[in-house]
Amino acid sequence: MRKFGAKLLEVLRKGDMVLLALCVLTSVFGIVMVAASTAYDGSSRYVIIQTGALITGILLYLALTAFDIDILAGQRTLLFLFNTAFLAMLLVWGVEGTSGNKSWLHFPFLPFNIQPAEVCKITYIIILAKTMSLNRNRISSLRSVGTLTFHMLWIVALIVVISHDTGVALIFMFLFVVMAYVGGVSGWWFLGGAGAVAAVSPYLWKYFIRDDQKQRILALIDPSIDPDGLGVLWQTNKSLEALRNGGLTGQGLFHGDLTSIGYLPAQHTDSIFSSIGEQLGMLGCLAALFLLLAIVLRCIQVGMKSPDYMNRLICIGIASMLLFQILINVGVCLGLFPVVGLALPFLSYGGSSILTSFLAMGIVSGIKMRPAPDMSAHYIRPY
Template sequence: MEIFKKGDMILLSLCLIATVFGIVMIYAVTSDEGTHYITVQTGAMIAGVVLYFAFTAFDIDILAGQRTLLFLFNTAFIAMLLIWGIQGSTGNRSWLSFPFLPFNIQPAEVCKITYIIILAKTMSIHQNRISSPRSVLPLTANMLFIVGLIIFISSDTGVALIFIFIFLTMAYVGGVNLWWFLGGAGAIAAAAPYIWIYAIRSDQKKRILALFDPSIDPTGQNTLWQTNQSLKALQNGGISGMGLFNGNLSEGGLPAKHTDMIFSATGEQLGMLGCLFILLILLAIVARIIYVGMKSPDYMNRLICLGIASMLLFQILINIGVCLGLVPVIGLALPFISYGGSSILTSFIAMGVVSGIKMRPSREISAHYIRPY
């Protein structure tokens, strides 16, 4: 079949290796709780592969042509959290529960992909005047709207930062003049006091300040407890780890050991070598996405690939940064590795979009294509 010949089987193989490794680690840290977690994760992986091929076969141009509907979908999907949202352990109202699914859905996970498509399509329409105020200001307003909606409804600063990073990356590689970035940095600096006062919760402020001022949590048992447990797990593992199923903290004392802190759990059981494997396989996925994007002659498709790559890269860096105590705890999953059906499904959908772009690369190149710097 054409889909197997022209689709990106290398990308799929990398994703499956990462996901299977994640399932092994999830079982290693939750084996005393039964098989629920690996059953859900395995089912999500199988469904994800089906969605991968479905989106490989689907022409993303059809979806991109409905950007207004996609915008309304994003708004409505996130707004559903106001009525049916479930509050997580971090205090964020980020999840929806459906009786027919064995896991909760995080609307922002889906909306990240649709936002990338909306932004890429809009930028492709404006590509001949991409740095004009008539182009940059509406694009910025769209980003601020979705970010503001997420913060207002769910208070999920981590997810909001992903959207900002996606926007900045796509604007840069899309050819937006650097003066706009300098102007944006100035605007952020001017607004920083107001953001700190009105947009960031008190517990989030403590997490940020505690990284620079240990006196905020002198015993390390409150604000810094999760970070300290993560660092202890990594220290316990050393180079080669304590062995699969043998971690002291990853078997009990490490919070979110199968979700946000699975990198630290891996470090304790498989050591620095296990952590290095995770880093290499995930960076290989990002590199493959960038390769497909750079090979595409189409402006919009290139932006979609680089937007997806930036989304994954930001989550990888922030998740690992949290585990290493370099970044405040903000609750971002490690793509393909952390437990979470919603994350797995949307990750495979995103990879299917990239595979579909590789399958259909031969669009007419715009004579006015604006290359990045």
């Protein structure tokens, strides 16, 4: 018991309590908005689950702060097998979400469903960072780039084939590009990759993109596809309507022409940003974005201060993961992107989203707690 108390004291003293405070504050903001967005049905279930997830998330944050991530990174083969098996579980226990994608695992003994891809994002970042760390002095070699590309294509293929969730698959592709660039992969590989993507795009569009997904994309540039806004643009139009209703200061918490009657699609999950806009206005949206940006910047700051090559990449990867979800979620609500089912970190309702977000932040905090120098990690980016 005394050792536990000493360890906890060390975690509180050396861990990133600023990051924890930002995460908790943002999550509490999210719980308030979830409560305001679900009050119309008279149920407190969503708030209870989200609050329980927050409390559990704080405990996981402290546990991951105390845990040395180098131990887990050293088992990258097991992590690869874990990702494969976890996603494959969707074939047996997978259930469809509101978007129609088979992305969730349902277990009767849990009060919420689990989205395997949420957890796999973290393990995927660790796999990439460790792989790049082992090959950092020949990071642009064919073998190194080929290994990194294999990991990306494998997990993207699993997600697309099993769950058909292209939105989540895009996160893994974005992580691959950002971490490869920051890690020092030569720019020629990116040019070659861009050329390859351009070459296979017609084939992917024809055979891998569903008709409804094509309509969502095309409708943003061709209004004639849905002139009345009652088809593929309905959710986008409702999101924009909610934001317009809010104006500068909003219609008031627990009020709103759309959110008070539950007429905004996914108003407590994917469209939580529009719910904030209708009830708290532009000022509320800016406050939410400020908190999220502060979390992203804190992750980057911890990474940049770490002398360890792998740890820097992990922090940058986690920051990129958050940033991508923020940009896409907000972009969808603003009508800049086609509708993609991605949660707004710490704000959207979802137990698995909250827990994995705190897991990721706990890893960043643990990296801050152990700034052990890595003298072999000095690397000059090739030009």
